Amino acid sequence: MSARKAIxxxxxxxxxGRAIALYFGERGWFVGLGDIDTAGMKETESMLPGGYHYSHKFDVRDRDAWDKALEAFSTAAGGRIDVMANNAGIPIGGSLIENSVDEIERCLDINLKGVLFGAQAVHPYLKKTAPGSCLLNTASAAGIYGSPGGSVYSATKFGVRAITESLDGEWLADGINVRSLMPSFIDTPLLDHSPNKKTNEGIRARVIAGGLEITPVEEVAEAAWNAVHGEKLHTVVGKTAKDLAFAARWMPGRLRKRIRGGGKMLGD
Known part of the structure; x- marks a missing residue:
């Protein structure tokens, strides 16, 4: 088994995902990329140092494809996987009655089932490199408290939070750490998507109109590194997420009143 750690x-x-890849790659890790976007992965690879990287095109909704992707990456990485970042996800917004069946099912399949399938598939690899190996799930500030216009997305991210907490207990005996990231609005291409098919207004425009901050993606990458090497179960990233977590814990009644009264949009 190679001495170089692999993610x-x-x-x-x-x-x-790209920011995490660069952060770990710059610190000497062998980096594996999984995506349906071949061009995007090639661009990420071009930014990584040395030749210690590998990419594999697959769909996280396909359970069999997970096994093929992880087996291929483990082989490329010298027989090991130390960290698996369950990061793939898509946004969806707007009122529930505006969301189509296809939009709802796609979001649930990618954001939730994809995380479950990934965890299931990577377990034997992380057990092999334990203790200290880690499953890192990307949740969201939307997994702290649900807000109007985010019912489907929040449901998936509350689910990712629950998966993290469940596996934190299930995998303890195997020596595998399980962690989550809970970022708020992060400066990535996802902000330029529209919330759903019935609106052309981008998410970024709504965030700016709501007076909320957009956190640099590099902060999430650093948080990912700290989460993998630390003891904290959930790592909150960005001012909006931190404010929301504080309010949900210490001022739940006030937060509910604010949300129901049409307060600032919360989530990522």
Missing amino acids: FITGGGSGI
Whole structure:
């Protein structure tokens, strides 16, 4: 087994996944990228130092594809996977009655089932490199408190939070750490998407109109490194997420009143 530690990252073709890849790659790790975006992965690879990287095109909704991707990456990395970042995800917004069946099912399949399938598939690899190996799930500030216009997305991110907490207990005996990231609005291409098919207004415009901060993606990458090497179960990233976590814990009634009264949009 190679002495060089290895991390596999879904959604590695852009955004948070790319930032995590660069952060770990710059610190000497062998980096694996998983995505449906081949061009995006090639661009990420071009930014990584040396030749210690590998990319694999696959869909996180396909359970069999997970096994093939991880087996190929483990072989490329010298027989090991120390960290798996369950990061692939898509946004969806707007009122529930505006969301189509296809939009709802796609978000649930990628954001939730994809995380479950990834965890299931990577377990034997992380057990092999334990103790100290880590499953890192990208949740969201939307997994702290649900807000109007975010019912489907929040449901998936509350689910990722629950998966993290469940596996934190399940995998303790195997020596595998399980962690989550809970970022707020991060400066990635996802902010330039529209919330759903019935609106052309981008998410970024709504965030700016709501007076909320957009956190540099590099902060999430640093948080990912700290989460993998630390003891904290959930790592909150960005001012909006931190404010929301504080309010949900210490002022739940006030937070509910604010949300119901049409306060600032919360989530990532």
